[in-house]
Amino acid sequence: MHGPGARVRHLISGVSHEAPLFYEKKMKKFMFVLAFIAFNSFADDVADGRAKADTACALCHGPNGVASMPGAPNLAGQQAIYLSEQLKNYRSGKRQHEVMSYIAKPLTDAEIAQLAAWYSAIKVNVEAP
Numbered sequence: 001m002h003g004p005g006a007r008v009r010h011l012i013s014g015v016s017h018e019a020p021l022f023y024e025k026k027m028k029k030f031m032f033v034l035a036f037i038a039f040n041s042f043a044d045d046v047a048d049g050r051a052k053a054d055t056a057c058a059l060c061h062g063p064n065g066v067a068s069m070p071g072a073p074n075l076a077g078q079q080a081i082y083l084s085e086q087l088k089n090y091r092s093g094k095r096q097h098e099v100m101s102y103i104a105k106p107l108t109d110a111e112i113a114q115l116a117a118w119y120s121a122i123k124v125n126v127e128a129p
């Protein structure tokens, strides 16, 4: 009962009871840091996308993504995945449009992600007539 074996068993049982809690706390901290990094890089993308959109897109799609030119679609609140897919399609030639094919041609993947982040981050309120 009181030999060295019991002492070892006692130590092991102490470790195995406390270890999960210890790792859970560590894991929570780690997840928080990951979420923090992800949020910050998303915020950076939105800011970079906005700056790019102001100079290259706002003329037709409006400063807040509500089209200022008849014939140009609204982009505000559109899904990021849809926006980046369309821009990549214009760039590759899969989707053709005189203006947009020309505009999308020089865009990098990073710029497309930033523009998509910006337009998708704009909040829109929908009200049926």
Ligand code: HEC
Pocket (backbone or CB within 6 Å): 053, 056, 057, 058, 059, 060, 061, 069, 071, 072, 073, 075, 083, 086, 087, 096, 097, 099, 100, 103, 115
């Ligand atoms: C000179 C006007 C003009 C400018 C500048 C312009 N666009 Fe467009 N954009 C259009 C028009 C017109 C269409 C509709 C094209 C079509 O029918 O395929 C369009 C379509 C799009 C679409 C597809 C939307 C959908 O609903 O499928 C996206 C995405 C888009 N533009 C993003 C951008 C971005 C990002 C920029 C800036 C880098 C930009 N556009 C600059 C005129 C413009």
